[in-house]
Amino acid sequence: MSLTPLLRPARPRPTGLHLAGLVLVAGALAACGSDDASGTDATAAGTAAGATTEPDAFPVTLEHKYGETTFTAAPERVVVVGLQEQDTLIDLGIVPVGVTYWFGEEDAINPWAEAALPEGAEPPTVLQATDGIPVEQVAALRPDLIIGEYSSMTEQEYEQLSQLAPVLAQSGEYADYAMPWQEMALKIGQAVGQEEAITARIEEVEEQFAEAAADHPEFADATVALVTPYEGLFVYGPDDPRARLLEDLGFDTRTSTLFDDQASFGGSLSPERAADLENLDLTVWYDRTAEAGVADVYEGTDQFAEGRFVNISDDDGAYYVAHSFTNTLALPYVLERYVPQLAAAIDGDPTTVVEVEE
Structure with missing residues (x-):
């Protein structure tokens, strides 16, 4: 196996993407999608069937490397442009419609996540990020939330993605890929309206670490x-x-x-x-x-x-x-x-x- 997934060196950045053209493509895709309520939208809604939005969860504003984003409602079509955030979503009962392949299983759903998948969930579309975030492919998935905390998302990519949906980018307080897992999880939970649920899961895992250290x-x-x-x-x-x-x-x-x-x-x-x-x-x-x-x-x-x-x-x-x-x-x-x-x-x-x- 290549060491690249483990070391995560700087990767080539995307070229040839023009923001205006991207917005037009995204708008056209969204317009076409709204005419077919029985198609992909219905399937996507089912992927979040196990998720329960907590009272007074929205609106919530979260800070990140490129400013802040306000989230106003529970998402139905989440696209993950980071390398591992799909696991946290699945832990909350949400299967994203798009995930980004890093390494491991080709469908980006690895063995430790399989048991947590909601029954009957549709598998996500798998994106490849070898040349940067594939923004046009993200647009084709018509997301209502984009998550890229465990990523090296650039400001240009952030601006492009923000034209499609609210974006949860990586923290500006740490180097790219160095954000603590607890903070990544908490912000994902807040963005999807499940802060209490993810806080409980964080505490459970932290307790496992504490028990191992004590033992x-x-x-x-x-x-x-x-x-x-x-x-x-x-x-x-x-x-x-x-x-x-x-x-x-x-x-x-x-x-x-x-x-x-x-x-x-x-x-x-x-x-x-x-x-x-x-x-x-x-x-x-x-x-x-x-x-x-x-x-x-x-x-x-x-x-x-x-x-x-x-x-x-x-x-x-x-x-x-x-x-x-x-x-x-x-x-x-x-x-x-x-x-x-x-x-x-x-x-x-x-x-x-x-x-x-x-």
Whole structure:
């Protein structure tokens, strides 16, 4: 599997989109759609059948990177232009009409979300964002809400999408893709009129983290880095959502000198710096053996000899994918597998083996 989904490097931006033409296309599509009430609109309304709008939920105004958006009613046709927000919507009983493919299942509905799907829900249209947000395809889905928190949505894209429907963009308080999962979930819940419901789910998941941390006092303040071989040794910064998961379990991701001069998302170091990992209590790897130069250096460390590492790779199937989906549906699925791995690694006994359930 390509490392691109895990590292999320800057992607090429869309070209050739003209706002005026886009608005005309969107208007024509909307006009055509209004003549066929028994078609796609009826199907879309069914996708939100399990959702219950809370009293006094609207209007609500939410701030984001490009200003603020006011949401006035519960949506029926949600399009997700971020990479993982469909899980939070499904957790609230809403199946979007459009989702953006990242990695994992081709329909963008992964195993941890399947059980939460409302019965009889129509599968969403899957969008590809290799050249930026496909705004014209979004317009064709006639959305009444567009969500792009876990994204690198540009201001131009935001302006274009705002001509189609209210847009919930990423926060301006964090780097792109670094928004905490709790804040992403809360704003989605508010935008769809289910703040109380999503708050309850956030608290449930946070309690699972708290219980895991309490059950494993050996995690407390143990130093750890989350890394992968990519242009040398790529170190995920402490503000990356996946690194924050380790903090939530009690680990310390912030004292390592590996993070000197690193951006909040992270950055690449020379392969030789893999030797510095042995100064930490634990290392969590994505695809540890992907680059021979990095693997050779690391395999010469005491940390490697003592088995004080976790490796999550493509061989782990859905778990490998889920580890990057930080939301209320994916996180319980991850914790069930991740916590035993971490406990086995930090005991310093290389003979301890944990079978990862797919």
